[in-house]
Amino acid sequence: MEVLILLIALSLLIALGFLGAFIWATRSGQYDDDETPAMRMLHENHPQKAKTE
Amino acid sequence: MDQVNSGALSEETLVMEQPDICYHCGEPCGHEAVVTDDRDFCCQGCSTVYQIITRNGLDDFYTLAEKPGFSLSQTSKLDYSWLDDPETRDQLIAFRQGTTVRVLFELPQIHCASCVWLLEKLYRLNDGIRQSRVNFNRRELSVVFEEDQISFRELVELLDHIGYRPAIRLADLDRDHAPAVNRRLIYQLGVAGFAFGNIMLFSFPEYLGLNSIRESLFSRYFGYLNLALALPVFLFSATDYFRSAIAGIRIREINMDVPISLGILALFIRSTVEVWTATGAGYFDSLAGLVFFLLIGKWFQQKSFDRLSFERDYKSYFPVSATLEDGTTRSLNQLVPGDRILVRNQELIPADGVLLEGDAMIDYSFVSGESAPVAIQPGEKVYAGGRQTGGRLLLHLSHTVKQSYLTQLWNEQSFHSDEKGRAxxxxxxMGGHFTWIILSLAFGTLAYWLAVDPDKAIHAFSSVLIIACPCALALAVPFIMGNGVRILGNNGAYVRGPQVIESLATTDVLVLDKTGTITYADQSDIQWQGEPLSGDQKNAIAAICRQSIHPLSQSLSAHLGIPPRSITVHDFHEIPGQGLHATVQDQDYAIGRFGDTGVAPETDITSVEVHVNHTYVGSFLFQPRYRQGLVDALANMPDHMTRHLVSGDRPVDQAFLSDLIGSSDHLHFRQLPADKLKFVQEQQSNKHRVLMIGDGLNDAGALKQSDVGVVITESLNNFTPASDMILSARSFILLPAVRKLAQRLVSHVYLAYGLAFLYNVVGLSFAIRGDLSPIIAAILMPLSSLSVVIYAWIASHLESKRLGFSIHDHDQ
Structure with missing residues (x-):
């Protein structure tokens, strides 16, 4: 049963990893603008036409 | 891919069906359509933008949204040479490293996905541009470019050229470019959410009652883990509540954050003691949940209208620089008395001065409320903020920008006081009442148990503080008012914050400005008084008026329409302050104000006389055009709300206006900006709460002083003075409904308080008896919060629907 203690510590460690990811995302500005990326991603995958003229 | 193609196809069929619609902006083309690549454009500007875009392989711009451009026919060319001045330029630049420069532009024209797409493809228009990123919410564009390949001025000109004119204002020179995003709250929310989830997980044995069969090792282990997880919540996520509570107590005011802080403190201390002494599991789950919910409420309420500014002063209205007599430019901050400056058509006068040369026809409507432009003779004074309409002027400045008549208004007291608190x-x-109630309850409980069973006293005392923590109460205002703010915003009424809705609900005096507020600033109803004009005469007058840039001539020519090309105007000359003379089809025309009229038009109406062959034939009368829906909007305002009209203009149309306002005693004309401010103060000293509606800088003081200052604007891109609410002109008719919604929402806040209080009574009945267990707290507290949030959501949506507001954003 004592192995639970180790497993719980591990689970908490993983959760901390996600918290770290969240903090990194916030710090890199991903929450600063929540509207433009939604528009941008619709465009980026669109095949580019070469300069026509 | 298919979708994009079909979009392009439907676009083309649309163009074929309606050949008179501009391919770029969707405006009707009129007679002067420009045809490029078999496509119609309303003006040369649109055609140019189209060519720039398609020649660079950016045709997709036209497939991503319908008619993504905007008409350029109204915009005049601007001279950007002042941007070459290194000092001005460096103040506008955000960051520089070597020749690489980053700059942040405000582009109010950004309005659709196509704009984002085009602006982020700027690097295809010029090789010097490295990268460009749009922030749609803030209508901002950040550009990184190489200074040795494209100068700052060329960049601005490029943006202007494709139709996105950067808004560069005097205020930009003083501003630092720090992003206004509150990341701290996001961190706090993340930490609290993380701790909440994990603490709940570790509290599971407790919830399921497993502790009795497990050895105490686990429960102690979990207890310490919970304590470790709760520490950052207590020390980081919740700090703003402690800070606000202490700040409140310092100014002898007990706000809602005081009982919240008490609850959090009680939760933390009690739980820590329980874990430390191994006497219980503690209430860490409730603590983390409480803080998490509170922060969500805060975050929800925080959403504001980034693109709108409610704090603007004259600095946002004035340009950045002025042109000196010798053609060089100078930053406005550096202008000194004695400088001679040039002011061109449609430019603002930056500082008070004396007119030296030129035909001054100055439009003060925005700064003083006078509807008609004023003719100024050389030698007379001109005031900052007026807009020249006509030819070029030469001015001798007598004041600096900061000391000018208009800008001095901002030194008035009301511009610096901020008694309209944000909370x-x-x-x-409620927070005040509530704190006293729970404190007396807690100490009553403590006293009772000390007498009956001292062992239970501290337990019961802290239980009362914990369970009474007004989480649900604290969520009622953010969610109901926050929803209100959003729904109003979707309907064209943008409020500065939730507290404005509360103030709006209690206003009982309505003060209206005239020019630009209840009338259209740039439109008037033109009537002909005199002998009927023949078609030829009308065309002749239209053709003559088209020769002049005087505002009255311009509105006359717009009124009469475009004359046939066959009409030619001979011997045209304009006498400033008088009018136009010309010969058309061998007839002599004189149009203007010559002082000898056959009929005497009402003195309070602007009129233009027409003489043909030296005989008076009649006059055009310019009536102010009242805003659409004005009569209905005022009729729907409650009768007990007193109305006043406070205008900077001369008395006009008194019969109609006194009918509208309800009494001729409530019409106040020729009011200077300071008079308007004083008027509002007088009303307030009579215990009235003032709702003021205005539009221009002349209303700025009164708007700020009012309990709720509403600015009405034709376009959200326009400058609006500091205010509590910005009302889009098309939503003017909604004003009575907005006020009604505000009142309903306030009563729903009280109802939500009642609901939260019911939960509190249940919880307190456990706590006072000393029977509060962690699991009851863990169920009761989230449950009450959730009920309040759900109630807030349903109530605010239902009320909005009932009053005819649309819930969803149809603006963008």
Whole structure:
């Protein structure tokens, strides 16, 4: 049963990893603008036409 | 891919069906359509933009949204040479490293996905541009470019050229470019959410009652883990509540954050003691949940209208620089008395001065409320903020920008006082009552148990503080008012914050400005008084008026329409302050104000006389055009609300206006900006709460002084003075409904308080008896919060629907 203690510590460690990811995302500005990326991603995958003229 | 193609196809069929619609902006083309690549454009500007875009392989711009451009026919060319001045330029630049420069532009024209797409493809228009990123919410564009390949000025000109004119204002010179995003709250929310989830997980044995069969090792282990997880919540996520509570107590005011802080403190201390002494599991789950919910409420309420500014002063209205007599430019901050400056057509006068040369026809409507432009003779004074309409002027400055008549208004007291606090008044008042109630309850409980069973005393005392923590109460205002703010915003009424809705609900005096507020600033109803004009005469007058840039000539020519090309105007000359003379089809025309009229038009109406062959034939009368829906909007305002009209203009149309306002005693004309401010103060000293509606800088003081200052604007891109609410002109008719919604929402806040209080009574009945267990707290507290949030959501949506507001954003 004592192995639970180790497993719980591990689970908490993983959760901390996600918290770290969240903090990194916030710090890199991903929450600063929540509207433009939604528009941008619709465009980026669109095949580019070469300069026509 | 298919979708994009079909979009392009439907676009083309649309163009074929309606050949008179501009391919770029969707405006009707009129007679002067420009045809490029078999496509119609309303003006040369649109055609140019189209060519720039398609020649660079950016045709997709036209497939991503319908008619993504905007008409350029109204915009005049601007001279950007002042941007070459290194000092001015460096103040506008955000960051520089070597020749690489980053700059942040405000582009109010950004309005659709195509704009984002085009602006982020700037690097295809010029090789010097490295990268460009749009922030749609803030209508901002950040550009990184190489200074040795494209100068700052060329960049601005490029943006202007493709139709996105950067808004560069005097205020930009003083501003630092720090992003206004509150990341701290996001961190706090993340940490609290993380701790909440994990603490709940570790509290599971407790919830399921497993502790009795497990050895105490686990429960102690979990207890310490919970304590470790709760520490950052207590020390980081919740700190703003402690800070606000202490700040409140310092100014002898008990706000809602005081009982919240008490609850959090009680939760933390009690739980820590329980874990430390191994006497219980503690209430860490409730603690983390409480803080998490509170922060969500805060975050929800924080959403504001980034693109709108409610704090603007004259600095946002004035340009950045002025042109000196010798053609060089100088930053406005550096202008000194004695400088001679040039002011061109449609430019603002930056500082007070004396007119030296030129035909001055100055439009003061925005700064003083006078509807008609004023003719100024050389040698007379001109005031900052007026807009020249006509030819070029030479001015001798007598004041600096900061000391000019208009800008001095900003030194008035009302511009610096900030007594209109940002916190919700209801929450403040309720918080005060509430704190005293729970404190007396807690100490009553403590006294009772000390007498009956001292062992239970501290337990019961802290239980009362914990369970009474007004989480649900604290969520009522953010969610109801926050929803209100959003729904109003979707309907064209943008409020500065939730507290404005509360103030709006209690206003009982309506003060209206005239020019630009209840009338259209740039439109008037033109009537002909005199002998009927023949078609030829009308065309002749239209053709003559088209030769002049005088505002009255311009509105006359717009009124009469475009004359046939066959009409030619001979011997045209304009006498400033008088009018136009010309010969058309061998007839002599004189149009203007010559002082000898056959009929005497009402003195309070602007008129233009027409003489043909030296005989008076009649006059055009310019009536102010009242805003659409004005009569209905005022009729729907409650009768007990007193109305006043406070205008900077001369008395006009008194019969109609006194009918509208209800009494001729309530019409106040020729009011200077300071008079308007004083008027509002007088009303307030009579215990009235003032709702003021205005539009221009002349209303700025009164708007700021009012309990709720509403600015009405034709376009959200325009400058609006500091205010509590910005009302889009098309939503003017909604004003009575907005006020009604505000009142309903306030009563729903009280109902939500009642609901939260019911939960509190249940919880307190456990706590006072000393029977509060962690699991009851863990169920009761989230449950009450959730009920309040759900109630807030349903109530605010239902009320909005009932009053005819649309819930969803149809603006963008």
């Amino acid at each position: 919700s008044r209801i929450a403040r008042v």
